[in-house]
Amino acid sequence: MKSFPNILLAFFLYDAIIAAPTISSINYDSETYDVTLEDLDILYDYDENLSVDQAQTEIGTILPYITGEVYLPSPLPEDTEEEASTPKLIDGSSPHEPGVLGPHTHEGLPTCLLCTCMGTSVYCDDRELEALPPLPKETTHFYSRYNRVKKVNRDDFANLSHLKRIDLTSNVISEMDEDAFRNLPQLRELILRDNRIRQLPELPPTLTFIDISNNILGRKGIKQEAFKDMSELHYLYITDNNLDHIPLPLPENLQSLHLQNNNIQEMHEDTFCKMKDYSYIRKSLEDIRLDGNPINLSKTPYAYMCLPRLPVGSLF
Structure with missing residues (x-):
């Protein structure tokens, strides 16, 4: 009796095996791939001694080749030949062209870094300068007091058509070029006191204020008709x-x-007035100081008739 069920079970198992689909073999055709396994070994150049990070780096560098794309970094902008050969300084200028801080001095610094520039005024006081610095072209007022400047050259104030005031008080100036101040069409005030000047150069006729006190001009330091x-x-x-x-x-x-x-030991009657014109009155000249000179003002009483005020000095 038990053999019949076993036979029946065996029959169903056989029938199921026969009905199952046949698994066909799979062919791996290398022609369907761009790269064979052998080629991959060559491309990756695998080295079992590489660490994980090194292996990732090596694989990452070969991927662009596999995909057929090449990625190149964008080239950095190149300076032109002129810019590369011309160094720029801290104020954005070059050694040959003035920048925002003015032209460059012999010390290698821009004038407005060595001195103080406020608007169109340049202050170089007490800087131990031995030469006057080049000035910006728009300079109107220049101060270089309490320095060690020995000479004023013809080029120190060249092309400064806006310059109105020069103050060189308390230097050691002993020499000035004859045309140091000649070509300054708007110069109004010139202060050269407390120096060692022996000869006054030619001055522009535009001046309204001159102070050359405490120098050593002597007898020949001022040319005839210098102020005419x-x-x-x-x-x-x-x-x-x-x-x-x-x-x-x-x-x-x-x-x-x-x-x-x-x-000063003597004075002529026509020094201030016109000797032959007694009606002439010189209203402007109100302040004359002659004190400290070996001159007796009482000897030339007619020399002051045209003046609104008598000179200050010895009357004996």
Whole structure:
């Protein structure tokens, strides 16, 4: 009885095996692939001694080749030949062209870094300078006091058509080129006091204020008729210079003349007035200082008749 069920079970198992689908063999055709397994071994150049990170690096460098794409970094911008050969300084300028801080001095610094620039005024006081620095072209007022400048050269103020005031007080200037101040069409004030100047150069006729006190001009330091054409000159200070005469003629509009502490011993009657014109009145010249000179003002009473005020000095 037990054999019948076993036979029946065996029959169903056989029938199921016969009915199952046949698994066909799979062919791996290398022609369907761009790269064979052998090629992959060559491309990756596998080395079992590589660490995980090194292996990733090696694989990452070969991927562009496998995909057929090449990635190149964008080239960095190149400076032009001129820019590469011309160094730029901290103010954005080159050694040959002025920048925002002005032209460059002999010390290698821009003028407005060595000195102080405020608007169109340049202040170089007490900087131990031995030469005047080049100035920006728009400079109107220049101060270089309490330095060690020995000479004023013809190029120190070249092409400064806007310059109105120069103050070189308390240097050691003993020499000035003859045309150091000649080509300054707007110069109004020139201050050269407390130096060692022996010879005054030619000055522009536009000056209204001159102070050359405490120098060593002596007898020949001022040329004849040096101030004749300065029609706008109002203030002339030549104290402490060992002068032995009053420089004539004096401009008509002169208001103040200081000649203290010189060696002036005499004065002519037409020094200030017109000897043959007693009606002439010189209204502008109100301040004349002759104190500290070996001159007796009482000897030439007619020399002051045209003046609104008497000169200050010895009357004995």
